[in-house]
Amino acid sequence: MKSQKSQRIKSRFLGLAKRAEDFLIPPLCVICNGALEHDRWLCRSCLNSLCVNHNTRNACPRCSQNRGRRDCACEFAWDYPFQKAFSIYDYDDTLRLIARHIKYKGKKRLAYHMGQISASLIPQDFFDNIDIIIPVPLHKSRMRARGYNQAEWFARGVFKGMNSCLRLHIDLLRRTKNTGTQTKLDKESRLSNLACAFAVNPHKICELKGKKLVLVDDILTTGATVEACTEELIRGGCASVRVLSMGRD
Numbered sequence: 669m670k671s672q673k674s675q676r677i678k679s680r681f682l683g684l685a686k687r688a689e690d691f692l693i694p695p696l697c698v699i700c701n702g703a704l705e706h707d708r709w710l711c712r713s714c715l716n717s718l719c720v721n722h723n724t725r726n727a728c729p730r731c732s733q734n735r736g737r738r739d740c741a742c743e744f745a746w747d748y749p750f751q752k753a754f755s756i757y758d759y760d761d762t763l764r765l766i767a768r769h770i771k772y773k774g775k776k777r778l779a780y781h782m783g784q785i786s787a788s789l790i791p792q793d794f795f796d797n798i799d800i801i802i803p804v805p806l807h808k809s810r811m812r813a814r815g816y817n818q819a820e821w822f823a824r825g826v827f828k829g830m831n832s833c834l835r836l837h838i839d840l841l842r843r844t845k846n847t848g849t850q851t852k853l854d855k856e857s858r859l860s861n862l863a864c865a866f867a868v869n870p871h872k873i874c875e876l877k878g879k880k881l882v883l884v885d886d887i888l889t890t891g892a893t894v895e896a897c898t899e900e901l902i903r904g905g906c907a908s909v910r911v912l913s914m915g916r917d
């Protein structure tokens with residue numbers, strides 16, 4: 669109890685110190701340390717260098733991969749339980765750095781900001797007939813360690829930027845098993861590691877029945893996590909799932 673309290677005091681103090689620092693030293697671009705103009709996080713040239721995946725004629729209708737740059741094999745081998753996936757940006761050096769700031773350097777506000785400025789880049793029809801947006805949940809022990817769920821903050825930003833009448837639901841799906849870091853595992857190992865890692869919130873199950881969902885993650889890698897989430901959501905009675913991410917590694 670006592671350590672939780674001192675933890676809270678410590679994080680509140682750090683928050684205040686950060687705000688004071690931002691006030692005294694104007695923040696610079698998180699990517700290149702250049703001067704900021706109209707954007708709070710990224711300079712104009714870093715913003716312009718982000719490579720948007722939307723609506724290119726080469727884009728795969730299922731995985732949104734720009735086939736002009738990278739191949740995909742969706743028409744031969746789409747074995748995901750979700751309908752389709754859309755990644756807003758190409759996973760280049762700039763996006764990789766942004767993702768790292770979001771995930772490992774405490775910048776949850778950057779996740780929110782990225783969601784907000786990127787919402788208009790998502791093809792309109794991606795949200796056709798969608799009822800609910802939900803983020804990929806984080807296990808509570810990781811939540812405690814990081815202090816926030818970056819997928820949730822990105823989803824909140826997208827939701828804010830869309831200005832639509834959809835619903836954002838952050839407590840529909842829970843991560844019940846702490847799978848640890850999966851970065852070193854291949855897809856098969858990730859999937860078995862993720863078996864039974866997610867559970868629909870039993871108090872919210874009636875809100876899921878028959879609904880069409882968009883599941884939001886920050887960066888997709890093998891897709892094993894969103895696959896496990898989708899399977900649990902479908903078991904819980906939802907009609908369909910689409911996957912939205914900021915980028916795909």
Ligand SMILES: [Zn+2]
Pocket residue numbers: 697698699700701702710711712713714715
């Ligand atoms: Zn920059």
Ligand SMILES: [Zn+2]
Pocket residue numbers: 728729730731732733740741742743
């Ligand atoms: Zn594809």
